[in-house]
Amino acid sequence: MEGNATLFDVARVAGVSLATASRAINGSARTVGAELREKVLRAAQELDYSPNVAARAMKRGHAEVVGMIVPDIADPYFSGIASGVMKAADEQGLMVSIASTRRQSEREAEYVAGFRRQRNRAVILAGSRTTSRAEVDRLRAEVERFEAQGGTVAAVSQRKLPVDTVVVENRQGARALAADLADLGYRDFAVLAGPRDLLTAKDRLDGFRAGLADHGVDLARERIVNGEFSRDGGYQAMEQVLAECDGVDCVFAVNDVMALGAISAIRARRLDVPRHLSVAGFGDISTLRDMSPRLTTVRVDLEKLGRLALEMILSSGDGVPRTHREKCQVVLGSSTPGPKLASRRSAARG
């Protein structure tokens, strides 16, 4: 009973050859007589046999493991996606390895290489990719090596790579948000835009600007402030807006945690949200749903993104990359009740 039973033991107990035992257990193309199969399975049960995945991986060339790469697992956005991936993987009997780049996007390629060495069956790249050409090229090269080795790759919110991709409709979402805010009467916007080379951030900014343009609202260049994609980035960008921009009605932060930082910066100035300034975010992070005022944001079903990515991997196509577009939905909260009465009145008069 010490150690682990091997397939050899099972075969011996069942009185068959290794080949038959393997075929009975794995259900290969070759059929096994019902009687023998029964015997093998009983022996396996009795010995509490579990296959040695290392040996299997060596022989098959890949392990039943999917690797996942996220910028930061502690960010609720990515842990939400990871949660969806893990749930779907569990249903398929797959293990999930997670690597966090800690927002150093150049490490993504490294981790893909690492997963290749691990002979993982698939890799899911989550998170907002960089727009830096050199990095994308390096990543693409690693992805190709991974695929050359027989692996499958999928991405979430990333359409720069020739792989199956779950795209969050960042543009559409931000555009709808802008439309709704304009409908509420806001006219003087500022945007906390995240890093300049982050695709997700860029898409949300572009969409937002487009939505405003639809309503004939212009977004001045100096009202767009770049910053880190994090809570602190939002705080600092907001400080800059407060210092430099006059007459701002409503601030759009390209993600929820930036919005959170922005609200803190506003309060640090002893101003109130939404009395003095309205704020909107993007993502609808669950821990923020109970915040008061309720943050206006754009809901993304994070778990669904993860699940879709895994499903794409399993149904891996005939080589031509597919794209699944996932819409998102505006959630209006009390953080954007409409512009201050004063300005609305003056607008009505004018």
Next chain:
Amino acid sequence: MEGNATLFDVARVAGVSLATASRAINGSARTVGAELREKVLRAAQELDYSPNVAARAMKRGHAEVVGMIVPDIADPYFSGIASGVMKAADEQGLMVSIASTRRQSEREAEYVAGFRRQRNRAVILAGSRTTSRAEVDRLRAEVERFEAQGGTVAAVSQRKLPVDTVVVENRQGARALAADLADLGYRDFAVLAGPRDLLTAKDRLDGFRAGLADHGVDLARERIVNGEFSRDGGYQAMEQVLAECDGVDCVFAVNDVMALGAISAIRARRLDVPRHLSVAGFGDISTLRDMSPRLTTVRVDLEKLGRLALEMILSSGDGVPRTHREKCQVVLGSSTPGPKLASRRSAARG
């Protein structure tokens, strides 16, 4: 250049035997002549050789992977711990596999078995364990099998298993919190206590009660309401408190997300925190730090917990389980400014 170079290729190019090549690359006990080692390393570099981890795992009996089991990766508490584990693992060149039980604690044993099959080098059990005897026994049995196979196991916030453990001083933290709240003048507490069979929840409740007792404050049994360890659990438990308990000053929720739910429940009644009721939590989740009012809570350094767990695994002891106690620290926020003026005055008078 197609496929991957094997150690055999390296040996051939370097003009040495497999044994020498392996020894040069892995730095075994046997020394390799400087000249040959140099040749081997150059050949490996040239061929872009990377060892086949599956073959290595098979031979060595374990893979350089640590498995981690959490109740819910989307919960910021656990993703924080996971983040610490992953950071430390990365520094050691280890991969991390994560499994989420989705709060079904009976699945923990299953996942330990899964990691055993994967021949993972170690397992980290994170999260608040059940007090159910049968489940603990089953888990202990699986842990022993894992260790029998040569693996190491560590736990975070769990002292029911004979393994290296990072213990969060839940009792101490809750006790200090109770003391501070009592010092502020609160006397009429209610506790949203989480599931009855959850050790973490129980410890926090016990510590809180002890802290109150230190100040001569009694916590009546009917002021303790059990509920799920989640946001919704907090909401429901709070509803029950609002419906059934009179004269409550201050509510202690045994974790932050429950506190969040509680605050929502209070607001749903059109009451204000902290004007009508004060609320405290436990955990100091980062996304909640910007909430207004600032939630009074007990800070736990989540990343540190994860890092410590991994370090314990690497320095795996001589068999006798070690315990690292991690203190936590009370953070007083505006959600508990002290009891309402009215009651404080009457207390002063009486």
Next chain:
DNA sequence: GTCTCCTGGGAAAAGCTTTTCCCATGAACG
């Protein structure tokens, strides 16, 4: 009745590394 084909079982190789065991060379020691 013989030949061919198909089904299902088994032996053995392959997959890649690590490690044991053996061997040769040169140094140290008596």
Next chain:
DNA sequence: CGTTCATGGGAAAAGCTTTTCCCAGGAGAC
């Protein structure tokens, strides 16, 4: 100068599974 070690290199086995190839027996066809 002969014996004994220590050092470093190589051949080969082990670790466990999957899969190819071979083979035997039975069924069907002519």
